Amino acid sequence: MKITEMRVTPIAVTDPPLRNSVGIHAPYALRTIVELIDDHRVTGVSEVPGDLDTTQALTEAREYVVNADPYHTTRLLSVLADTFGSRGTVDRGSNPWDRRTHVHVASAVEGACLDLVGKTIGRPLCDLLGGAVRTRIPFASYLFFKPEGAGGAWGYGTDPRAVGWPAARQRAALTPEDIVRQARAMTDAFGFQAHKLKGGVLDPDVEVRTVLALREAFGPEIPLRIDPNGVWSVETAVACGKRLKGVLEYYEDPVRGQENMAIVGKALGIPMATNMYTTSFGDIPRSIELGAESIILSDHHYWGGFRASLDLAAVCRVFGRGLSMHSNSHLGISLMAMAHLAATVPNLDYSLDTHYPWQSEEIIVGGRIEFDGGAVRITNAPGLGVELDRAALARLHENYRMCGLTHRDDVAEMKKLDPMWEARLTRW
Amino acid sequence: MKITEMRVTPIAVTDPPLRNSVGIHAPYALRTIVELIDDHRVTGVSEVPGDLDTTQALTEAREYVVNADPYHTTRLLSVLADTFGSRGTVDRGSNPWDRRTHVHVASAVEGACLDLVGKTIGRPLCDLLGGAVRTRIPFASYLFFKPEGAGGAWGYGTDPRAVGWPAARQRAALTPEDIVRQARAMTDAFGFQAHKLKGGVLDPDVEVRTVLALREAFGPEIPLRIDPNGVWSVETAVACGKRLKGVLEYYEDPVRGQENMAIVGKALGIPMATNMYTTSFGDIPRSIELGAESIILSDHHYWGGFRASLDLAAVCRVFGRGLSMHSNSHLGISLMAMAHLAATVPNLDYSLDTHYPWQSEEIIVGGRIEFDGGAVRITNAPGLGVELDRAALARLHENYRMCGLTHRDDVAEMKKLDPMWEARLTRW
Numbered sequence: 049m050k051i052t053e054m055r056v057t058p059i060a061v062t063d064p065p066l067r068n069s070v071g072i073h074a075p076y077a078l079r080t081i082v083e084l085i086d087d088h089r090v091t092g093v094s095e096v097p098g099d100l101d102t103t104q105a106l107t108e109a110r111e112y113v114v115n116a117d118p119y120h121t122t123r124l125l126s127v128l129a130d131t132f133g134s135r136g137t138v139d140r141g142s143n144p145w146d147r148r149t150h151v152h153v154a155s156a157v158e159g160a161c162l163d164l165v166g167k168t169i170g171r172p173l174c175d176l177l178g179g180a181v182r183t184r185i186p187f188a189s190y191l192f193f194k195p196e197g198a199g200g201a202w203g204y205g206t207d208p209r210a211v212g213w214p215a216a217r218q219r220a221a222l223t224p225e226d227i228v229r230q231a232r233a234m235t236d237a238f239g240f241q242a243h244k245l246k247g248g249v250l251d252p253d254v255e256v257r258t259v260l261a262l263r264e265a266f267g268p269e270i271p272l273r274i275d276p277n278g279v280w281s282v283e284t285a286v287a288c289g290k291r292l293k294g295v296l297e298y299y300e301d302p303v304r305g306q307e308n309m310a311i312v313g314k315a316l317g318i319p320m321a322t323n324m325y326t327t328s329f330g331d332i333p334r335s336i337e338l339g340a341e342s343i344i345l346s347d348h349h350y351w352g353g354f355r356a357s358l359d360l361a362a363v364c365r366v367f368g369r370g371l372s373m374h375s376n377s378h379l380g381i382s383l384m385a386m387a388h389l390a391a392t393v394p395n396l397d398y399s400l401d402t403h404y405p406w407q408s409e410e411i412i413v414g415g416r417i418e419f420d421g422g423a424v425r426i427t428n429a430p431g432l433g434v435e436l437d438r439a440a441l442a443r444l445h446e447n448y449r450m451c452g453l454t455h456r457d458d459v460a461e462m463k464k465l466d467p468m469w470e471a472r473l474t475r476w
Numbered sequence: 477m478k479i480t481e482m483r484v485t486p487i488a489v490t491d492p493p494l495r496n497s498v499g500i501h502a503p504y505a506l507r508t509i510v511e512l513i514d515d516h517r518v519t520g521v522s523e524v525p526g527d528l529d530t531t532q533a534l535t536e537a538r539e540y541v542v543n544a545d546p547y548h549t550t551r552l553l554s555v556l557a558d559t560f561g562s563r564g565t566v567d568r569g570s571n572p573w574d575r576r577t578h579v580h581v582a583s584a585v586e587g588a589c590l591d592l593v594g595k596t597i598g599r600p601l602c603d604l605l606g607g608a609v610r611t612r613i614p615f616a617s618y619l620f621f622k623p624e625g626a627g628g629a630w631g632y633g634t635d636p637r638a639v640g641w642p643a644a645r646q647r648a649a650l651t652p653e654d655i656v657r658q659a660r661a662m663t664d665a666f667g668f669q670a671h672k673l674k675g676g677v678l679d680p681d682v683e684v685r686t687v688l689a690l691r692e693a694f695g696p697e698i699p700l701r702i703d704p705n706g707v708w709s710v711e712t713a714v715a716c717g718k719r720l721k722g723v724l725e726y727y728e729d730p731v732r733g734q735e736n737m738a739i740v741g742k743a744l745g746i747p748m749a750t751n752m753y754t755t756s757f758g759d760i761p762r763s764i765e766l767g768a769e770s771i772i773l774s775d776h777h778y779w780g781g782f783r784a785s786l787d788l789a790a791v792c793r794v795f796g797r798g799l800s801m802h803s804n805s806h807l808g809i810s811l812m813a814m815a816h817l818a819a820t821v822p823n824l825d826y827s828l829d830t831h832y833p834w835q836s837e838e839i840i841v842g843g844r845i846e847f848d849g850g851a852v853r854i855t856n857a858p859g860l861g862v863e864l865d866r867a868a869l870a871r872l873h874e875n876y877r878m879c880g881l882t883h884r885d886d887v888a889e890m891k892k893l894d895p896m897w898e899a900r901l902t903r904w
Contacts, residue, residue, distance in 0.1 A: 119599060120607030122820060169597050171547060176604070178783055179548030329794045336764065355606055359790035366757045366791055392550060 049168070051161075053085040054113045056106045058098050059444035060451045061407050062200030063377050064217060066192040069248030069277035070471040071462030075199045076451045077377035080152075081411065081441060082106060084160040086118060092164025093436055094156045095381035096349050100454040102152040105132045109153055118161035125154045125353065146327070151352040158353035159385055166431030173388040173431050177354060180391035183426040186399040187419065188242035188273070189234045190375065190406070191227050191262075193249045195465075196220040200447075213237035214408060224254065224261035231262060234405050240422035241270060242297065242399040248276035252476050256288045263295050271297035271399070278304040278324055279475040282311055289316040297398070298343050298372070301325065304473060306340035319343055323350075323374040329359070336367055343370035345401070348389050349382070350374070361393045372398035380404075380412045384432040387424045411440045477596070479589075481513040482541045484534045486526050487872035488879045489835055490628030491805050492645060494620040497676030497705035498899040499890030503627045504879045505805035508580075509839065509869060510534060512588040514546060520592025521864055522584045523809035524777050528882040530580040533560045537581055546589035546596075553582045553781065574755070579780040586781035587813055594859035601816040601859050605782060608819035611854040614827040615847065616670035616701070617662045618803065618834070619655050619690075621677045623893075624648040628875075641665035642836060652682065652689035659690060662833050668850035669698060670725065670827040676704035680904050684716045691723050699725035699827070706732040706752055707903040710739055717744040725826070726771050726800070729753065732901060734768035747771055751778075751802040757787070764795050771798035773829070776817050777810070778802070789821045800826035808832075808840045812860040815852045839868045 060076035067073075078098030085091045096102060109128055116124050129150050136149035146152075166173045174180045197204035198218045206218035216233030220226065231243050243262055247255045259274050266272075278301045280288065285302035289312060292299070298321040303312050306325045313320035323345035326335040335341065344364055348357045364371045371393065373386060383404050390396050399422065410416050412434040417424060427433055462469040488504035495501075506526030513519045524530060537556055544552050557578050564577035574580075594601045602608045625632035626646045634646035644661030648654065659671050671690055675683045687702050694700075706729045708716065713730035717740060720727070726749040731740050734753045741748035751773035754763040763769065772792055776785045792799045799821065801814060811832050818824050827850065838844050840862040845852060855861055890897040 117603075117607065119603040122606035122822065123609045124607075126609065126822060175545075175547040178550035179545065181551045181554065329790075332794045333764075333796075336761075359787070359794075362757075362787035362790050363794055366760045366787075368761075394550065394554060 049117055049119070050087055051084050051114055051116050051118055052087050054110045055083040055085075056103060057081045057083075057441060057445050058100075058103045058448045059411065059441065060447035060453060061377065061379060061409055061444060062198070064194060064199040064406055065197040065204060066194050066246070066406060067249040068246055068458060069279040069475065071458035071460070071469065072465065073199070073377065073458060074453055074456070074461045075203050076447060076453055077407070078448065078453055078456060079379060080106060080156065081381070081436070082156040082160045083436065084113065084118065084164050086164055086168070088168065090164055090167050091436070092118065092160040092162070092167060092431060093381055093434070094159030094163065094385065095379055096152045096156040097146070097376055097456070099136070099147065099149075099152070099456065101136050101149050105135055105149045105153050106156055109157060113157055118164045121158045121161050121353075121355070124161070125158055128153050128157060146350045148350075151350055154352040154356070155349045158355065159348070162354060163431035170430050172426060172428055172433060174391040174426060177358060177389070177392040180426055181394050182391055184423045185387040185390045185426065186241060186423045187402045188244045188271075188399040188422070189231055189238070189240040190401055190403055191231055191234070191243055191245045192221065192406070193227070193246070194221050213405065217406060222250070224258040227258045228261050228265045231266070238405055238419040238422055240399075242272070242422070243270060244273040244275060244401060247274045248279040248475065252276070252280060252284050252288050256291050259292055259295060273297050273300055273321070275300035276302050278302070279472065281474050281476065282308050284476045285312045286315045289318060293318055300345070306331070306335055306338050309340045310338040313339065313341065319370065321345055321372060323347065332363055341369070343372055343398070345372045345374040347374040348385060349376070354389050357389055358393065361395055365395050370398065371396050373400035375401035375403050377403045377407060379407060380410055380417045380434055381432060383417055383424065384434050387426055388432060391426045409440070409444060411437055411444055413437045477545055477547070478515055479512050479542055479544050479546055480515050482538045483511040483513075484531060485509045485511075485869060485873050486528070486531045486876045487839065487869065488875035488881060489805065489807060489837055489872060490626070492622060492627040492834055493625040493632060494622050494674070494834060495677040496674055496886060497707040497903065499886035499888070499897065500893065501627070501805065501886060502881055502884070502889045503631050504875060504881055505835070506876065506881055506884060507807060508534060508584065509809070509864070510584040510588045511864065512541065512546065512592050514592055514596070516596065518592055518595050519864070520546065520588040520590070520595060520859060521809055521862070522587030522591065522813065523807060524580045524584040525574070525804055525884070527564070527575065527577075527580070527884065529564050529577050533563055533577045533581050534584055537585060541585055546592045549586045549589050549781075549783070552589070553586055556581050556585060574778045576778075579778055582780040582784070583777045586783065587776070590782060591859035598858050600854060600856055600861060602819040602854060605786060605817070605820040608854055609822050610819055612851045613815040613818045613854065614669060614851045615830045616672045616699075616827040616850070617659055617666070617668040618829055618831055619659055619662070619671055619673045620649065620834070621655070621674070622649050641833065645834060650678075652686040655686045656689050656693045659694070666833055666847040666850055668827075670700070670850070671698060672701040672703060672829060674705075675702045676707040676903070680704070680708060680712050680716050684719050687720055687723060701725050701728055701749070703728035704730050706730070707900065709902050709904065710736050712904045713740045714743045717746060721746055728773070734759070734763055734766050737768045738766040741767065741769065747798065749773055749800060751775065760791055769797070771800055771826070773800045773802040775802040776813060777804070782817050785817055786821065789823055793823050798826065799824050801828035803829035803831050805831040805835060807835060808838055808845045808862055809860060811845055811852065812862050815854055816860060819854045837868070837872060839865055839872055841865045
C-alpha cells in the first residue's frame with residue numbers, strides 16, 4: 049500500500065465580517081484541501097487553514113509523501129518537520145491564528161493518511177486512534193461582534209433572499225442585545241448548549257455586559273466563555289473577571305503571555321484557558337511551572353495532527369489540565385476531523401469551538417453537516433465519513449483564484465474600514 | 477467485528493536462579509497468555525507477568541472483553557481500569573517487579589486486541605501506532621549474579637548436555653570475572669552491544685569493580701548500566717557513582733525514592749534512570765518537579781499497554797527526559813510486543829532491557845526468536861508476527877500446574893537458601 053498521488057487545492061470560503069482583537073475577517077477564509085490517493089485508487093482527504101505558505105509547503109511535500117505508506121505517519125511527519133520546521137512564523141505569534149507552516153503540513157498529511165487508511169479497512173478514523181469513547185460530540189456557539197455583511201461576493205452587503213440563521217448571520221452585532229439575538233438565532237439553527245463570545249473587540253465593559261446578558265437570557269445551565277485574544281491588561285482582565293466570576297465556564301486568553309495568564313488566574317480563582325500562549329509542546333514545561341492555565345484548547349491543525357493532539361491530551365491528564373478544542377473558519381472535513389479526534393479523547397471535557405455556522409458553503413457530498421442539539425454524531429462510515437464533492441471543490445478553488453487573497457490578514461481588512469486602525473498587543 | 481472468545485492461560489517458564497536486591501528468582505517465572513478470538517476466527521495474543529491475581533482478574537475481564545470491538549481499546553481499558561484499578565498492590569511498591577493488577581490487565585487486553593487487528597488487516601502491529609521509525613530494535617544484555625543452576629526441573633542443578641550459552645547460563649556468577657565471562661558468552665550468542673548489570677546483590681565495591689571489569693573487557697564503545705534496585709543509601713550511591721562516572725551510560729535506581737534519586741543525580745551529574753520510582757502517570761508531576769531522573773524505563777506491561785507507553789514517550793519528549801525499556805523474565809510474545817512498541821517511538825534512545833537469553837523455552841511457532849547483533853528485526857508479518865504453538869503452550873501450562881507457584885516471591889525463594897535472609901529497603 050502506497051500513496052501514488054497527492055493533490056493540494058487551495059480554496060476560498062465565503063466568510064462574514066467577524067470582528068476580533070486584531071481586526072476583521074476578510075470576505076473569504078482560505079483553506080487548503082489535501083487528497084492522497086493510493087495504489088488501490090482509494091482517496092483520503094484533509095482540510096487545513098489555507099495560508100499560501102502552507103499550500104506551497106504541501107506542494108513541495110509531495111516529494112516525501114508520494115510513495116510513502118499511509119500507515120507510516122510517524123516517520124513521514126518527522127521528515128516533514130525536518131523539512132518545513134523553520135518555515136512561516138516559528139512561534140505561535142501574537143495573532144489569533146497560527147502561522148507555523150510545519151504543524152499545518154503535518155496535520156494535513158497525517159489527516160489524509162488516516163482517512164485513507166480508514167476508508168481502506170472500512171473503519172471510522174477514530175478507530176485508528178483507540179476508538180470512540182463518545183459518538184455524540186457537543187460543540188459551542190461562537191458569537192462575534194460584526195458589522196452587517198454576508199462576506200464573499202456580498203462583502204458588507206447582504207443576500208436579501210436569506211431566511212432563518214443565514215439571514216441572522218448577515219446582521220450587524222454591536223451591542224449585548226445584538227449578541228443575545230445572534231445566540232438565539234444560532235441556537236435555533238444548531239441547538240448549541242454552550243456559548244463562546246469572541247471578545248477583545250469593544251470596550252471591555254460592553255463585553256462583560258454581553259456575557260452577563262447571555263447568562264440572563266440563557267440561564268445558568270448554559271456554560272459561557274469569553275475570549276479577548278490577549279488584548280486586555282492584567283488590571284482590566286482582573287476587573288472584568290471579578291464581574292464574571294461564577295458566570296464563566298472558563299476565561300480564555302484575556303491577557304498576553306503565560307506569566308500574565310498565571311497572575312490573572314491566581315487573582316481570580318477561575319479556570320483559565322488558552323489557545324494562544326501554550327500552543328506547542330515546547331510551551332508546556334513553562335506552563336506547568338507557572339500554572340499558566342487550567343485548560344488547554346487543542347486543535348489538530350495547530351498541534352501537528354491527531355496523534356500529536358493525543359499526546360497533548362496525555363500531558364493534560366498527567367498534569368490535571370482540562371482540554372477543550374479551538375476552531376478557525378472551516379468546512380466539513382475539518383469539522384469531522386475535530387469530531388473524530390474529540391470522540392477518542394476521554395478527557396475532552398468541554399464542548400468544542402466551531403466557526404462552522406458562519407460558513408455557508410461545503411465541499412463534501414451531501415452538503416452541510418447537520419447538528420443535533422449542538423452536537424455532531426460519529427457514525428461507522430469509513431475514515432472521516434465524508435467524500436469530496438469535486439464540483440464544489442472546483443467552485444471554491446475558483447473563488448480562491450478570483451479573490452486574490454493569499455494570507456489571512458485581519459489587520460489589513462480592518463484598515464479598509466478604518467485607515468487609522470492598528471493592531472495593539474494590549475488595547476485596554 | 478467483535479471478540480467472541482477470550483482464553484487466559486497461566487504458564488510457568490524455566491528460569492535460572494538469578495539474584496537481585498530482594499532475593500533470587502524461583503525455578504519458574506510465571507506468565508499469563510491471553511488469546512482473543514473474533515467472529516472471523518482470527519486470534520490475537522499477548523503475554524504478561526503471571527501473578528495469580530492478574531490471571532484471576534483477566535478471567536473476570538472476559539465479561540467486558542467478549543463482545544467488544546478490538547478497535548475500541550480506549551473505552552474497554554477505561555472500563556477495566558474502573559473494575560480492577562484497586563486490585564493488587566496499588567503502588568508500584570518496593571519490589572523489583574510490579575504488583576498492580578490493572579496495568580497488567582490493560583496491557584494484556586490491549587496487546588491482544590492490537591495483534592488481532594493487525595492480523596485482520598494484514599499489517600504489523602507497529603503500523604497501528606503510526607508505523608516503525610526503525611525496524612532493527614537493539615537490546616542490551618542483562619547480567620546477573622547467580623549461584624549455579626539452570627532453573628526449572630534442574631533447580632540449582634545443571635543440564636550436563638548443554639553447550640554454548642545454555643551451558644554458560646547455568647554457571648555460577650559471583651565475582652567480577654564471572655560476570656565478564658557471562659557477558660562474553662551472552663554476547664557470543666546474541667551479539668548485544670550494551671550491558672546491564674543487575675546490582676544490589678553483592679557488596680557495592682564488588683559491583684562497582686564488576687562494572688569497571690566490563691568496561692576493561694569490552695571497551696568504551698559498549699554502554700554499561702547498573703541497577704541496584706534501590707537498596708543503596710545515598711552515601712553509598714554517591715560514592716559508587718563517583719567511581720563509575722564516565723563509565724555508566726546511566727545509573728538505574730541506585731537509591732530508593734524520587735527524592736533520593738534527585739539528590740544522587742545532582743551530586744554526580746550523571747544520567748539517572750528509573751523503573752521503580754517514576755512508574756505511573758501519577759508519579760510524573762513530582763518527578764518533573766524534583767528532576768528525579770533523566771531517563772524513564774518504560775514497560776508496556778507496567779504502564780498499561782502500548783498507547784499508554786506512547787503517552788509516556790510524549791511526556792518524556794515534552795520534558796526532555798530520555799526513554800529506555802524495562803524487562804522481566806519473558807517469552808517471545810512479550811519480546812515482539814516490546815520490539816513493536818520500540819519501533820514506533822522516535823525518542824527511545826537506548827537499547828532495551830531483556831531477560832530473554834535467560835529463558836530457554838518458547839510458546840510460539842518456530843521456537844526461539846533470533847537476535848542479530850543484539851537486535852530483533854520487525855518485519856511486515858501481521859500483528860506481532862508470531863503465532864502460538866499450542867502444544868508448547870500446553871506444556872508450559874502443565875509446568876504451571878505442577879510447580880505450585882502462584883506469585884513471584886524472590887524473598888521466599890532466597891529464604892530456602894538462607895533461612896535468615898530478609899529483604900531490606902536499604903542494604904548498604
